[in-house]
Amino acid sequence: MDAASKHENHLPDLAITSLGAPSADSPLTEARFVNDEERVLVHSRLSDIEPLIKNSSAPSFEIAGPRRKIFFDPKDLTCGIVTCGGLCPGLNDVIRSVTLSLLWQYKVKRVIGFRYGYNGISSNAYEDPIELTPDTVSAIQHIGGTILGSSRGPQSPADMVDQLIANNVRILYIIGGDGTFAGGHDIANEITKRQLPISVIGIPKTIDNDIYCSEKTFGFGTAVEHARSAIHSAHTEARGAWNGVGLVKLMGRDSGFIAASATLANSDVNFCLVPEVPFELDGRDGFLARLVDRINRKRHAVVVAAEGAGRYLEKTGRKDASGNEIYPDIGFFLKERIRRHFSEQNIPVTVKYIDPSYMIRSVPANAADSQFCIQLGQNAVHAGMAGKTDMFVAYWNNHFTHVPLAAAVGRRKKLDPASELWQGVIATTD
Structure with a gap:
């Protein structure tokens, strides 16, 4: 369908x-x-x-x-x-x-x-x-x-x-x-x-x-275009440091279309995290272990996360003026968890975090x-x-x-993990 x-x-x-x-x-x-x-x-x-x-x-x-x-x-x-x-x-x-x-x-x-x-x-x-x-x-x-x-x-x-x-x-x-x-x-x-x-x-x-x-x-096409610029900056920062990680948080409360599309448009992203595809943070096959493997192999990595990705990892218990649940800030959360995990592994790492959300929303x-x-x-x-x-x-x-x-009303269009868009993301990351 x-x-x-x-x-x-x-x-x-x-x-x-x-x-x-x-x-x-x-x-x-x-x-x-x-x-x-x-x-x-x-x-x-x-x-x-x-x-x-x-x-x-x-x-x-x-x-x-x-x-x-x-x-x-x-x-x-x-x-x-x-x-x-x-x-x-x-x-x-x-x-x-x-x-x-x-x-x-x-x-x-x-x-x-x-x-x-x-x-x-x-x-x-x-x-x-x-x-x-x-x-x-x-x-x-x-x-x-x-x-x-x-x-x-x-x-x-x-x-x-x-x-x-x-x-x-x-x-x-x-x-x-x-x-x-x-x-x-x-x-x-x-x-x-x-x-x-x-x-x-x-x-x-x-x-x-x-x-x-x-x-x-x-607004979606413009958002992807400007998100691409943020990802480019994250890639440049990551490559400029030994064990550099460029982390970009993009908008997408419940749908990861911006993150997925900007990932494909840039082609320098190694990990793309979206709300529709759950991921494990810890464990042998978790995101952090895979990030360590990527750093050990290539000495740099770029991570893109939609704002609703991993919302099950933390709960705020708060709602905004429209009654929507306020999700935890996945960007800050990942930044701290990445630093802590690499420290525990005695691996030096430099994490550069970029959140262009409001810059993207306000452009012509x-x-x-x-x-x-x-x-x-x-x-x-x-x-x-x-x-x-x-x-x-x-x-x-x-x-x-x-x-x-x-x-x-009450329905949202979601990124289909079986779609050509997401399959393209899988083929071009990590």
Whole structure:
């Protein structure tokens, strides 16, 4: 099965919710319109598809793109944008894309940006929303971070819907990951309960590339590119010392895509540790013994560890503002354990530890991510204008697709140890 489904026994419901039948003509004059009957198959291998087709049950995603008929009247429409969670390359690109698509393509009345995540939509907001205009977003794609600010932590869905009503927002674009989508789904449920014509459209953001039902997310490619630079520095440091170890910790709470991809991109890594592949620390075949063997043979080594790797080795018992378990710092943990183990073996060692996490998160998007962000933003605008709601724009089998927010909430895409990616890592390390 494909990446989004192989870790589950069944796929979630992929039906997309609409506020109602769109009846107005789209103002787009040169668009290649699509309709709701155009679908993208979840599976791409013939062996997976054939038995499903025979039973008329082949799962598929609704394809994204402009619709010939739209639900909202642009001339009276106010739309809102919010960015939540950690920083990620490309946030400003998406903000700019959504804003300009709304104002230039659909000529909506007004676009506002809520400040500092979901807090900005609450009655206790740190700051008032800001007006987003072509001038406001004219060059923001060239800077990292988000001009709207961000935050973590839940807010009351009822309170947020009250604020959307107070600001006359009819389409809310939420840019974030799993926690953001969970909050957006709660907002959409509250809107449904009140029978309000307000749309909630998600745009997936995480450098970890772990959003369920999407092959990739923006910021991931840029993260891998900059992680590669950190690994290069670690390799240089390791080779410059007798028995040198270059240790790099990369982001990846539960999914090791950055660590694995950066390892392949660099080809100088000897050990790649990811959350999906447990490893023994001690013992004859443990990581430390293998590291000693590598040092004795080559006199240097490079170790890359995703932040969630080895999380079972220590427990903090703490949670962050979003309710996620705070994992121990695998980088510091490994650094101290490596030093201690080599000392016990009476082997001199020099460990250089590099953690580029926040540097990677805050850089501007590279060319490929910038292009991807523009397309994500445009397709999100098309979905909202057509009256779609409680969904996000994803990317699957070379197509932009519509996926229900509920399909991604509480699920994470994981690195498959049997995948070509991980098999490539195994072939190029140690």
